[in-house]
Amino acid sequence: MSEPAIVLDNVSMMFNLNKEKIDNLKEYIIKFFKGQLNFSEFWALRDISFTVEKGERLGILGFNGAGKSTLLKVIAGVMKPTTGTVKREGVLAPLLELGAGFDMNYSGRENIFLYGATMGYSRKYIQSKYDEILSFCELENFIEAPVKNYSSGMRARLGFAIATAVDPEILIVDEVLSVGDAKFRIKSEAKIQSMFDKGVTVLFVSHNTDQVRRLCNNAIILDHGRIIASGTADEVCEIYEEMIHNSKK
Amino acid sequence: MFKDLYKYRYLLREIVVKNIKIQYRNSVLGIFWTFLQPLLTTIVLVLVFGGMFGSRDAQLLNYPTYLLCGRLLYEFYTQSTKRAMRSITLSASVIKKVYVPKYIYPLANVISNFITFLISLLVLVGFIVYFNLFTDKPTNVTPYILLAWVPLVILFITCLGIGLILSTMSVFFKDIEYLYDVFCMLLFYFTPIFYNVKSLKVSPMVMKALMANPMYSLVSMFRSCVLFGEMWNWNWFWYSLGFSIVMLLMGTLIFYKKQDKFILHL
Structure with missing residues (x-):
């Protein structure tokens, strides 16, 4: 069971943040001649490297704006990282914004x-x-x-x-599985559980440490685009709970 | 860039079928609009321009058929490039969530328009049959009519190339759509659709400029086969073929270079 399903190698993602969003030719030409086309760099992800084995269930924790969605988009192949490489094995099903x-x-x-x-x-x-x-x-x-x-x-x-x-061989699950009414929720959780049993690889994004403990075997914490902790779900959840506790002070 | 086309051939097919189905779903006459639209607009154009350009010009052989040939090709060109232009921004919801090869959207739109265009050619068949059987102004039907697919293939390549360029530009600049509408309107008058370049009383310079339009070559080739029943002028062939290949190469290159940035602007 030690075949890698996802390998990220030094992945960084940089965005050009413009002060105002220019989406038409007229404004672009005016700003271009006035020399007002300033961009500021923003690194959403910095030097992310990790490997997810086949059948592993990885929880991704982090505050808002830590880069979780960007990371999922890079893994799903929707975004191409500025530097670094992403390798995927198998069919990927994103269970986000169904x-x-x-x-x-x-x-x-x-x-x-x-x-x-x-x-x-x-x-x-x-x-x-x-x-x-x-x-x-x-x-x-x-x-x-x-x-x-x-x-x-x-x-x-x-x-x-x-x-x-x-x-699918890789499942990306975002937040709680709040699909439909209570009856359907039970059904969908059972479905996901049966896919777990079949050994599907899972990436699970959440704020909820209880859920991560229950569903995942390993976890990482993202903060300002960097991985600041990784390990088994229990260890990492403890660190995360401490982070929440400290930030409340 | 086209290496995963084989894997996504099902998606290409689904989108082509979808475009055609959706276009006619909510209209009572459905697919008949494909015939009615060129028929009605040609009748209007014949009524408007027939007296001015048609009756005096014996070279045109049969003015309604002459006009229909030009209009059909022009309509395919503008419709397919406009649809391709909007295809990326309209599929933003998919492109943002799942990995799909993005060129599939402009490609599928040009293909689906090409299919409806081929169906609309039945109107042209109807015109040729009608004018040869029931009037004294027959068109010249010869075996050359079997070569009519050649200009259509070149036109298809041109539309795909230009569609790729436009779809890339419209991601970054939304106002390209309005500019292109104006361009298409100008193209209607600068392509010999309702007039004959050779009988215009204009200076040789203007005439050369009009003939430099690749659409002129394509429309003329198509008319040679379908209407006049003769071999086309090979200059037209090489010129339009060269233009189409240059457009396709440019389109592929621009699209390929910029496609990873689409997501940041959608």
Whole structure:
């Protein structure tokens, strides 16, 4: 079980923060000639290196603005790091902002195939998982209706059902799994637990040390873009609780 | 840049199908708009410009068909490049969450427009059949009509290249869309859609400038095959082919260099 699923090597991410956001040509040309195109550098991540083994469940702790979302985006391949490299093995399913890839004018059924294709799966493969997805999200009566008429809970349920049905090898879970109503929450937690048992690799972002202790075996703390602590979940959670305690003083 | 196209071929297919489906979903006449729109606009253009440019010019052979050929190609060019231009900003919600090769969006939009364009060519077939069977102004149907796909392929490559450039620019500068609308309007008048360059009474300099427009070469090649039934002028072929390849290379290069910065501006 010591094959790495994710390897980050000296990853740094720098943003150019502009004082005002310029998004049109007119302003850009005016500012350019006035010499007002100033950027200030902001390092969201600095020299992050770690390895996540296959089947490992890593908790990522940190205050707001510590760089957690940036780190997840870099791992998911959405952002390319300024320096350093990211290596991933296996299919990755981000369980964050579920249903973000839906087309609002498309029906639920059509969106299942579109979302599946976004993750790189064929129509045939999704067809074989179709019944499972449908029975899991319990939207049988609405599946032919356009997604724009769905409630946000229904959308999240559909998104969760698709993202977990395809047997991803790496799961990115953001914050509490507050999907849908209480009944669906129990169901989705059971689903996640069963994926844990199958040995899926998990990245879990949270503020809640109890959840991290319960779900993860290892953890790291991010602060101002750096890893300031890493180790087993219990050790790291203790450090984090101390940090919270100190900052309250 | 195109190495993971094979892995994401399903996504490409899904987006192409989606674009075509969504376009006609909420209209009563559905796919018939593909035929009705060019038919109606051509009728209007024939009524407006027919007296001025059509009746005196025997070179044009058949003015309505002449006009339709130009209009169909122009419409495909503007629609596909405009859709490609907006494709990245419209897919921001996906691009921000999941890794997908981003060129898939402009590519899929040009392809889906190309498919609706091919369907709309049935109107042209209808025109040719009608004018040859029921009027005394037939078009010249010869085996050269089978070569009509050549200018269309070159046009497709051109649109893809320009679409990649525009989609990159529109991520960084939102006002490109308005500028491009104006450009497309000018292009309508500077492409010989409703007039014939050779019978314009303008100075040789202006005429050369009009002929330098790659759309002139493409429209002329298409008309040679479909309307006049003769081989095209090879200058048109080499010029437009060269232009399309340069555009595709430029588009790929610009898109490739800038694609990692998209996320910071979406």
